[in-house]
Amino acid sequence: DIQMTQSPSSLSASVGDRVTITCRTSQSISRFLNWYQQKPGKAPKLLIYTASSLESGVPLRFSGSGSGTYFTLTISNLQPEDFATYYCQPSYSTPFFGPGTKVDIK
Amino acid sequence: EVQLVESGGGLVQPGRSLRLSCAASGFTFDDYAMHWVRQAPGKGLEWVSGLSWSGTSTGYADSVKGRFTISRDNAKNRLYVQMNSLRTEDTALYYCVKDKNRYYGSGSFDFWGQGALVSVSS
Numbered sequence: 001d002i003q004m005t006q007s008p009s010s011l012s013a014s015v016g017d018r019v020t021i022t023c024r025t026s027q028s029i030s031r032f033l034n035w036y037q038q039k040p041g042k043a044p045k046l047l048i049y050t051a052s053s054l055e056s057g058v059p060l061r062f063s064g065s066g067s068g069t070y071f072t073l074t075i076s077n078l079q080p081e082d083f084a085t086y087y088c089q090p091s092y093s094t095p096f097f098g099p100g101t102k103v104d105i106k
Numbered sequence: 107e108v109q110l111v112e113s114g115g116g117l118v119q120p121g122r123s124l125r126l127s128c129a130a131s132g133f134t135f136d137d138y139a140m141h142w143v144r145q146a147p148g149k150g151l152e153w154v155s156g157l158s159w160s161g162t163s164t165g166y167a168d169s170v171k172g173r174f175t176i177s178r179d180n181a182k183n184r185l186y187v188q189m190n191s192l193r194t195e196d197t198a199l200y201y202c203v204k205d206k207n208r209y210y211g212s213g214s215f216d217f218w219g220q221g222a223l224v225s226v227s228s
Contacts, residue, residue, distance in 0.1 A: 034214050036151075043201055043218035044143075044151065055216065087151055094165060095141070095213030097151040 002026055006088055006098035012106040019075045021101045023088035028068045032092040035064055035073045038100075039084045048073060049091070078103075108132040108217045110202045115222030118192055126222050128185040128202030133217075136160075136180035139205035141215060142187050144198035144224075154200070155187060156210030165210055170196075192226045199223050 003026035013019050023033065031051035036044040046055045048064035051071055061076045075082055083105055088098040114126040126142070141156035155176040157164040164176055175188040185202055199221040206214040 032212075036215070038151075043220055044215070045218070046214070046216045049206065049214045049216075089151075089213070089215075091213045093211060094167075095153040095156065095210075095215075096167075097153065100150045 001094075002029065002090060002092065002096075004088070004090065004096070004098050006101055008101060009099065010102040010104070012104055013078055014106045015078055015080060017078045019078055019082075019103060021073045021086055021088075021103075023066075023071045023073075023098055025069045025071075025090060029090045029092040031067045032090055033064075033066065033071045034089045034091050035062075036087045036089065036097075037082075037084045038087065044087065047086075075103075108204065110204060110217060110219035112200065112202045112219045112222035115200065115224050117225045117227065119228055120192060120194055120226055122192055123188070123190045124192060124224060125189065126187045126200055126202075126224070128219060130183045130185065130202075130204070133204070135178075135183040137208065139208055139210040139212070140178060140185045141203040141205060141210060141213070142174075142176060142185075143201045143203050143215065143218075144196075145201070145221075146195075146198040149198075152198075153213070156205070156213065158210050159208040163210065189224070192224075194226050197224060197226045 035048040038044040052064045111129045142154040173191045202219040203215045204217040
């Protein structure tokens, strides 16, 4: 089974900051990695699929990169509405989610 | 507009059964795989089960295998999950989720319902 780590588990940042979240897998998953955003009391929202493709309607300040076993989600120019929890998810074999990264206000 | 509306949640005793339903609209239902994803209170996301566009291929998390059964009725645009032998650890908000693709193994979840709360307690 594929194992995955997501880091950091939480971070504090300010509006306008650039934030990077990483996911690492125990074996190569090519580019089969998605990123989701979840705000309190709301359903998750797909941000990035296949490592770097931006889902329709998602602001351009969100970007994804990586392949193989190392992936990143970057939020440039952090906005107030971006404070949320972010999950990575391999879209490879049996789906599962990373433990999440909570982004809150510094 | 894609809409996914779950129903059937509630309070149930351990060992009992519950069936969740999801009414889908706004897209061609039988073109896409569908899933159930759950979230225990204050916890992260857990994929529960998925099935292909035709319903002929299904998958389950180890935690529910043998107890939960996913199904779909493409004529009615509905997704179901039959949950038997419920345990306290099954307590969660259950989301109905649409896949971007036809086969559940690709697992890219592009639309989510608002969830149905299942509480398992004596």
